[in-house]
Amino acid sequence: MSSLALAVTAGFPVPATADEGGSRSQVWDIARGGQLYDNWAKVLGKELPKETHPAYPSTGKQKSGATWRCKECHGWDYKGADGAYSKGSHQTGIKGLRAMVGVDPKAIVKILTDDTHRYTEDMIGRGEMEKLALFVSLGQIDMDLHIDRATRKSRGEAGRGAPYYQTICAVCHGFDGKTLNFRTPEDPEYVGTIARENPWEFMHKARFGQPGIPMISLITQPDTMIADLLALSQTLPEK
Numbered sequence: 457m458s459s460l461a462l463a464v465t466a467g468f469p470v471p472a473t474a475d476e477g478g479s480r481s482q483v484w485d486i487a488r489g490g491q492l493y494d495n496w497a498k499v500l501g502k503e504l505p506k507e508t509h510p511a512y513p514s515t516g517k518q519k520s521g522a523t524w525r526c527k528e529c530h531g532w533d534y535k536g537a538d539g540a541y542s543k544g545s546h547q548t549g550i551k552g553l554r555a556m557v558g559v560d561p562k563a564i565v566k567i568l569t570d571d572t573h574r575y576t577e578d579m580i581g582r583g584e585m586e587k588l589a590l591f592v593s594l595g596q597i598d599m600d601l602h603i604d605r606a607t608r609k610s611r612g613e614a615g616r617g618a619p620y621y622q623t624i625c626a627v628c629h630g631f632d633g634k635t636l637n638f639r640t641p642e643d644p645e646y647v648g649t650i651a652r653e654n655p656w657e658f659m660h661k662a663r664f665g666q667p668g669i670p671m672i673s674l675i676t677q678p679d680t681m682i683a684d685l686l687a688l689s690q691t692l693p694e695k
């Protein structure tokens with residue numbers, strides 16, 4: 457058996473840049489599915505549709521392309537109306553996906569093409585829908601275990617997260633998290649900003665990576681490690 461095949465059997469993620477071909481592990485598929493949940497168009501090198509999603513409520517504050525991202529209706533914490541999106545500018549009243557844990561991915565793929573969702577194969581190919589479904593069934597977690605919803609504080613420990621941050625993330629984001637600015641020079645957004653303002657988004661992106669961009673996925677690591685990383689990131693400068 458080749459070392460590659462051994463790695464797959466052992467459940468380790470095989471580095472892959474192309475979607476098709478090669479031996480992909482299920483873990484890699486789940487990570488890819490998590491990125492598709494974040495922004496399928498970015499992952500697939502496409503544009504989000506221009507018109508607002510037909511299932512997006514008229515009372516909602518978002519419009520056009522953004523309303524086609526799974527996270528816009530179901531939340532970064534996968535809890536929809538019961539989670540962080542129960543109020544604020546992303547509120548929709550739509551339910552979350554927590555009841556879908558362990559559900560047959562085939563049934564989930566069916567939901568994606570139903571009259572509510574209307575995703576076509578031109579938008580998200582069949583193989584990619586299967587990865588999304590794998591993420592929904594096997595990749596999502598209960599973020600309330602790691603993040604206090606009221607204070608947005610991580611339940612992890614910054615001291616334990618520091619070695620992870622400094623050896624894994626700092627190479628691109630800098631020791632202080634300020635090497636990459638996600639917004640504008642006038643209104644900067646750094647790792648420290650996101651960690652405080654939207655810890656659920658932080659946790660999702662740390663687990664699965666950033667769509668369409670070469671950023672690592674920590675999906676093979678325990679969720680508690682990511683909570684520690686979040687705790688450390690919440691101590692980094694916001695400005």
Ligand code: HEC
Nearest residue numbers: 509511512523524525526529550553555556564567572588
């Ligand atoms: C514009 C809003 C919207 C977007 C975007 C959206 N959904 Fe949904 N989704 C809904 C609504 C509304 C329901 C509930 C439908 C119902 O109960 O009939 C739902 C239900 C679901 C369910 C079933 C949940 C359950 O417990 O029955 C799954 C799974 C699901 N969505 C996955 C996804 C995925 C994956 C994506 C991204 C590819 C996505 N959705 C994008 C609105 C949306």
Ligand code: HEC
Nearest residue numbers: 624625628636637638647650658661662666669670671672
């Ligand atoms: C190989 C380089 C690289 C590594 C390693 C890396 N990142 Fe990133 N990360 C990026 C890039 C590039 C972006 C996108 C920046 C942009 O959109 O302007 C990004 C984006 C992000 C974002 C999302 C910003 C947003 O608003 O969308 C977060 C959060 C983040 N990284 C956290 C982390 C954490 C935590 C680690 C360590 C586990 C990490 N990154 C490791 C390169 C990296």
